[in-house]
Amino acid sequence: MQNNVLRLSWQVYLMAEDSNRDTLPGMGPLQEALRALLPRTKEELKLDLSENVHRSVLILLQQATNLFYEGRRSECLQTTEALLDYSWEKLNTGVWRDVDKDWRRVYSFSCLLKTMCLCETPGDATTVAAALKVCDMGLLMGAAILGDILSKVAAILQTHLLSGKRPAQGPAQEQPGIKKARNGHTSIPDTRSEEAVPRLHCPSLQYFRKHYLVPQRPVILEGVADHWPCMKKWSLEYIQEIAGCRTVPVEVGSRYTDEDWSQRLMTVNEFISRYILNEPKDIGYLAQHQLFDQIPELKQDIGVPDYCCLGDGEEEEITINAWFGPPGTVSPLHQDPQQNFLVQVLGRKYIRLYSPQESEALYPHDTHLLHNTSQVGPSMTFQLLPHPTPFLESRQMASLAFFRSTWRILTWRSSPGLLRPHSCPASCLLEKSCSSRLNIGIMCKPWT
Amino acid sequence: MAEERRGSWFGFGFCGFGQALGSGRGRQVTSPEPLRAAGTDAEVCSVSASWSYTAFLSRERSGPIPPGPAPTCPRLLLSWLPAPAGAGQVQLSGSARGAAEGCRDAWASETLLVVLRDGRGPGAGAELQAWAPGSALCGEPLWAQTVVPEAQREDREDGEGDGTRARPLPLLPGARAYVSPLSPLYRPLAPELRARRLELGTEHALLLDEAGQVYSWGGGRHGQLGHGTLEAEPEPRLLEALQGLPMAEVAAGGWHSVCVSETGDVYTWGWNESGQLALPTRSLAEDRETVTGETTGLSGHGPGVTGTTGDEGGAPASCIALQPFPALLDLPLGSDAVKASCGSRHTAVVTSKYGQLGHGDTTSRDWPCRVEYFVDKQLQAVAVSCGPWNTYVYAVQRETS
Numbered sequence: 001m002q003n004n005v006l007r008l009s010w011q012v013y014l015m016a017e018d019s020n021r022d023t024l025p026g027m028g029p030l031q032e033a034l035r036a037l038l039p040r041t042k043e044e045l046k047l048d049l050s051e052n053v054h055r056s057v058l059i060l061l062q063q064a065t066n067l068f069y070e071g072r073r074s075e076c077l078q079t080t081e082a083l084l085d086y087s088w089e090k091l092n093t094g095v096w097r098d099v100d101k102d103w104r105r106v107y108s109f110s111c112l113l114k115t116m117c118l119c120e121t122p123g124d125a126t127t128v129a130a131a132l133k134v135c136d137m138g139l140l141m142g143a144a145i146l147g148d149i150l151s152k153v154a155a156i157l158q159t160h161l162l163s164g165k166r167p168a169q170g171p172a173q174e175q176p177g178i179k180k181a182r183n184g185h186t187s188i189p190d191t192r193s194e195e196a197v198p199r200l201h202c203p204s205l206q207y208f209r210k211h212y213l214v215p216q217r218p219v220i221l222e223g224v225a226d227h228w229p230c231m232k233k234w235s236l237e238y239i240q241e242i243a244g245c246r247t248v249p250v251e252v253g254s255r256y257t258d259e260d261w262s263q264r265l266m267t268v269n270e271f272i273s274r275y276i277l278n279e280p281k282d283i284g285y286l287a288q289h290q291l292f293d294q295i296p297e298l299k300q301d302i303g304v305p306d307y308c309c310l311g312d313g314e315e316e317e318i319t320i321n322a323w324f325g326p327p328g329t330v331s332p333l334h335q336d337p338q339q340n341f342l343v344q345v346l347g348r349k350y351i352r353l354y355s356p357q358e359s360e361a362l363y364p365h366d367t368h369l370l371h372n373t374s375q376v377g378p379s380m381t382f383q384l385l386p387h388p389t390p391f392l393e394s395r396q397m398a399s400l401a402f403f404r405s406t407w408r409i410l411t412w413r414s415s416p417g418l419l420r421p422h423s424c425p426a427s428c429l430l431e432k433s434c435s436s437r438l439n440i441g442i443m444c445k446p447w448t
Numbered sequence: 449m450a451e452e453r454r455g456s457w458f459g460f461g462f463c464g465f466g467q468a469l470g471s472g473r474g475r476q477v478t479s480p481e482p483l484r485a486a487g488t489d490a491e492v493c494s495v496s497a498s499w500s501y502t503a504f505l506s507r508e509r510s511g512p513i514p515p516g517p518a519p520t521c522p523r524l525l526l527s528w529l530p531a532p533a534g535a536g537q538v539q540l541s542g543s544a545r546g547a548a549e550g551c552r553d554a555w556a557s558e559t560l561l562v563v564l565r566d567g568r569g570p571g572a573g574a575e576l577q578a579w580a581p582g583s584a585l586c587g588e589p590l591w592a593q594t595v596v597p598e599a600q601r602e603d604r605e606d607g608e609g610d611g612t613r614a615r616p617l618p619l620l621p622g623a624r625a626y627v628s629p630l631s632p633l634y635r636p637l638a639p640e641l642r643a644r645r646l647e648l649g650t651e652h653a654l655l656l657d658e659a660g661q662v663y664s665w666g667g668g669r670h671g672q673l674g675h676g677t678l679e680a681e682p683e684p685r686l687l688e689a690l691q692g693l694p695m696a697e698v699a700a701g702g703w704h705s706v707c708v709s710e711t712g713d714v715y716t717w718g719w720n721e722s723g724q725l726a727l728p729t730r731s732l733a734e735d736r737e738t739v740t741g742e743t744t745g746l747s748g749h750g751p752g753v754t755g756t757t758g759d760e761g762g763a764p765a766s767c768i769a770l771q772p773f774p775a776l777l778d779l780p781l782g783s784d785a786v787k788a789s790c791g792s793r794h795t796a797v798v799t800s801k802y803g804q805l806g807h808g809d810t811t812s813r814d815w816p817c818r819v820e821y822f823v824d825k826q827l828q829a830v831a832v833s834c835g836p837w838n839t840y841v842y843a844v845q846r847e848t849s
Contacts (some may be wrong), residue, residue, distance in 0.1 A: 054558045055582050056465060056500030056543040078475050082464050085837075086499065089702060089792060093650050094667065262769065 030128070030160045034119055037152055042069040047109055047145060049102045057086065057106060064113055077117045083110040091141055104143035108150060111138025115153055125161060129245055132157040133267075136247035139294050140265075151296065154246070161245050197353070209310050213339075218353055221307070225343050230301040234345055236272060239324075243295050244269040251285045276326050283326065291322035298322075305341055455830055455845075457483040457492050458821075461791075461838025465500040467542030480821040480841065493536065494616075497835025498556035499792075501542030501581060505554050507534065535566045538585070546584030555617035556581070556835075557629035560590070562617055567594065576620060578633055591633055595621050619646040626653075641684060647700035649718075650792070654705055655684055660694030662687040662707055670703040671772030672718035678772065689774050690715065701790030702836065707774070714785045715774040722793045723814025726777050730767040732814050779816050792836035 039045050042065050049058065060083050067076035087110060090103040111134050118131040135157060138150045199220040200208075212219045225231065250271050253261030266274070268286075275284030292299035299320075308318055327347070333354070342351075458480040459468070468483060483492065494505045538551040544561065552574060553564040561579045577589040618627045623643040625636045637643055637655075641663065645656040651667030663684040664673040671678060674687050690707070697708040704718030704725055716725040723729045779785060789796050819841075822829055827843040834840070 054500070056558060059500075059543060060464070079464070082462070082475070089650070089836075092703070 028122055030156065031119060031122070033156045034116060034153060037149055037156075038116070042066060045069075045146075047105055049105070050100070052100050053102050053106060057083065060086075061106065061109065064110070068113055068116065073117050073120050076113060080110045080113045080117070084114065088141075101143050104141065105145050108138040108142030108145045111135060111142060112145070112150060112153065115150075115157075119157070128157055128161055129267075132161065132245055133247050136294070137265075140247070140249065154294075155296075158245060162241075205307060205310060208307055213307075213310055221305075224305055224307075225303065228301065228303050228343075230345050233301055236276070239298075240269055240272060242297050243291075244272075246295055248286055248291065248294070249289055250275065251287050252282055254283050271324075280326060285323070285325035287323050287325065288321045290320065291324075292320050302343075308341065311339065455842050457495065458827075458841045458843060459483050459838060461835065462499075463542075463838065465542040467497070467500070467502045467838075468504070477838075480819065483840070494553075495833045495840040496554050496556040496617075497833065497838055497840060498542075498558050498581070499836045500558065501540055501544040501556060502835060502838075502840075503554040503556040503561060504539045504541065505536055505551060506539065507536030538563055540581070540585070544581035544584070546586065548585040553617050555627070560629045560633070561585075562627050563589075564595070564617060564621070574621065576627065578627065593634065616645065618648055619643055638684070645698060647698055647790075649700035649705065649790075650702045652700065652703075652705070653684075654698045654700045654707075656695055656698045656707070660696065660710060662690050662695055662698055664705065668772075670719035671770040672700075672703050672705050674705060674717040674772065674774050676773050678770070687774065697788050699788040699790040699795070699834075701795060701834075702792035704790060704795070706788045706790055706795055708785045708788050712785050714777040714779060714788065716777055716795065717771045717774045720768050720771055720814070724790070724793050724795050725768070725771055725775065725814075726795065726816045727768045727771065727775065727814060729814045730769065733767050777816065787832055789832045789834040789839070791834040791839065794834065794837075794839070796832045796834050796839050796841075 045065050047061070060079055064076055064079040064083060067073075067079060083106065087103050087107040091099055091107060093099070115131045115135045115138075118127060118134065132154060135150055135154045139154065142150070144150075197218050197220050199222055201222045202224060203211075203221065208219070208221070211217070245267055247265050247267050248271065250264050250266055251261065252264055252275075271284060271286055274280060275282065292302065302320070304318065304320075311318070460477045460480045462476050464475040491508070492504050492506045496503045496505075535550045535552050537547055537549050538554045539547045540556075540561070548563065548565070550566040551563050552566065555562040558581070561581050563577045563579065563585075565575050565577060567573050567575050574595040576593045576595055578591040579585055579589045583589075620626055623637060623641075624639060625634055626643075626646050626648075627633055628635050628648065637646075641655060642658040643655050644658050647654045649666070649672060651669070652664060652672045653666050655663040657663065662674075663686055664675070665681040665684045666673070668675070668680050669678050673681055673685070674689060675681065675685060676689070693713075694710045695707045696710045699706045701718070701724060704716065704720070706714065706716050708714055716727070718725065720727050720729045721731065723732050819829075821827075822841070822843055826846045828846050829841050829843045831842040832839065
């Protein structure tokens with residue numbers, strides 16, 4: 001008799017445990033992999049937040065966590081939606097760099113719970129793609145939480161999506177759509193050799209520092225990035241395969257000084273299909289985005305030039321941005337507050353620099369947002385500015401261009417190439433500020 | 449015969465913290481529901497809603513309704529109804545609870561609850577108190593200041609006649625200063641401004657003066673200041689676009705602004721990301737694009753966003769993200785507006801015939817849409833007060849003639 005009772009209660013216990021873990025029929029490897037990332041108990045899933053976060057928000061966070069561990073998925077989704085909207089409002093209040101990091105962490109946490117809820121029930125690829133989008137929003141707008149858990153979630157979701165996908169269609173280079181530049185033929189001025197930026201082959205750190213870094217002179221360093229895997233591996237096809245389903249910010253509009261310039265979020269696949277291939281109607285540019293933090297798989301293909309260690313800051317403070325766009329666009333003359341190393345991976349870019357002495361003649365905008373940008377367009381500079389000092393034409397791949405913050409930069413794409421300042425107009429959803437001293441730009445574009 | 453034409457409050461929107469909003473069931477109420485006020489003898493006379501809690505100010509039920517036909521225009525109606533006199537009770541509902549007596553006015557925000565109370569002791573001036581919402585109005589306020597008696601006297605001379613609160617919070621009695629939820633709490637105003645009403649958005653402030661002119665200052669990154677730029681303004685600056693047009697009401701939302709002229713015109717400006725300016729917005733246009741072939745239940749009132757040209761890339765060119773200048777609104781059926789209030793990302797306007805918002809679903813709308821509930825129940829909206837994510841409406845039964 002005793003044994004029966006024991007066995008019965010053991011069976012009951014097992015069933016209770018199962019329902020706690022919400023094991024639905026068909027709970028596949030995806031759900032298990034995601035659950036494994038979370039702590040076992042709700043008490044362990046906690047954020048330490050300052051008192052800047054309202055008491056009411058802490059209440060909702062607790063409620064959402066409880067609901068999730070109790071398996072009350074739809075209620076949890078409702079609560080996290082409120083948290084997402086409220087923290088989103090905080091993220092849109094004031095200047096981006098002044099937004100309290102805790103609000104960004106609340107936002108990330110809400111994205112995490114929402115992603116988990118969306119993946120709880122076995123769903124099709126659309127559901128998983130939607131979950132990945134939410135996850136990406138947390139990575140783009142939020143701040144790292146719980147050991148950078150969102151990156152791990154993204155990796156799992158991406159693997160799951162790719163395993164069900166066919167390989168990317170068609171080789172990139174043969175696409176007829178990209179041959180026709182939107183603005184038609186853009187003429188490029190001749191570069192006279194005496195005005196070109198000097199080129200050196202792998203100078204020593206000391207030489208570089210003494211002759212270029214300290215005196216603030218631009219230079220092209222050849223041979224530095226030859227061995228980077230991206231030089232051989234990167235193509236449209238490859239990018240689509242590795243990062244196609246990830247959501248990224250895209251700048252739409254000819255130039256950021258235009259009134260109809262805006263920033264939108266879309267997947268890399270959507271960006272390529274809408275703004276690179278298929279004769280795009282608008283200019284769209286994946287610009288100045290820390291893509292390699294978001295997608296570590298791509299980071300493995302690039303290196304960091306040794307010269308960056310000559311900067312004042314720590315290595316962690318080096319910001320790596322990606323630029324990815326179609327041919328035929330022009331960036332207005334502007335100034336970056338940091339030194340830059342620029343590597344052109346695919347395509348060609350024409351860059352013109354003006355020395356600090358020319359600032360007077362460059363007519364900066366008088367608004368706060370655009371005070372680092374000249375009002376003078378590229379075609380006018382030839383007539384107005386008497387001493388256009390060194391040109392830089394980055395035709396060759398794997399050259400590293402260096403220019404310091406005090407030089408003005410004008411870029412002109414015959415093929416791809418656009419250099420952005422680090423502060424964008426406030427109407428963007430994602431205005432970011434870099435705090436590092438050195439800033440590496442990587443460009444990847446298709447050939448025309 | 450004189451019908452009981454007392455009004456009552458209705459609420460709809462977000463109530464995820466259990467703040468009183470009609471039945472308070474669930475996390476949101478999508479259609480207006482009558483508010484249940486605690487305490488049967490008290491009448492709720494004003495509502496100030498923050499995100500997670502609402503403050504209700506109620507007073508003793510006022511005297512009998514005067515005989516004769518009631519005016520139909522809401523502005524006159526409000527003054528015709530007997531105004532409750534004296535101080536009343538503030539009650540909190542939602543994430544913050546508690547009540548306090550002897551209050552004349554209350555203003556709710558997430559970080560601070562500001563209350564204007566009768567002074568303690570005879571002949572004492574009113575006292576302004578700032579409380580932490582979680583304190584349940586017990587213990588000591590975070591900050592308190594006596595209101596200068598001259599200021600109080602000025603107020604009584606100016607405002608009492610029409611029955612509306614003369615200078616509601618966050619504007620302080622005497623209009624020499626206002627209170628802010630962020631430090632510094634007490635902010636002086638230049639007396640030349642002659643402020644009649646002041647409204648605070650997330651990053652900006654709007655001021656309406658005695659002559660009906662509008663001033664704005666603060667952050668301007670979304671065009672909410674209305675001066676035509678995205679620049680911030682450190683000091684109150686006159687809205688030149690509206691100069692010479694006397695305004696009756698102003699309202700500030702999260703990142704947008706609304707004002708109503710004395711002739712009943714509505715002007716909106718600022719951020720339009722959810723259609724809160726009642727102008728077409730790209731996000732909703734794109735949503736409509738994806739709903740192929742389905743009538744989206746638009747009433748004939750809207751400006752009629754016509755079907756897009758099938759351009760999969762762009763939204764219609766007329767979509768507006770930021771409006772840095774005031775834009776004149778076309779209300780349906782040529783209605784005149786009387787009052788306006790703004791939430792974080794929504795706007796509510798009371799017209800002389802209808803009240804707006806609360807359509808029984810959670811879809812955003814970027815055109816003015818009438819709240820049918822009030823029409824169906826023969827109610828006439830008289831006043832509106834928006835919390836960040838909800839709306840409270842004071843409405844009166846129509847006379848059945």
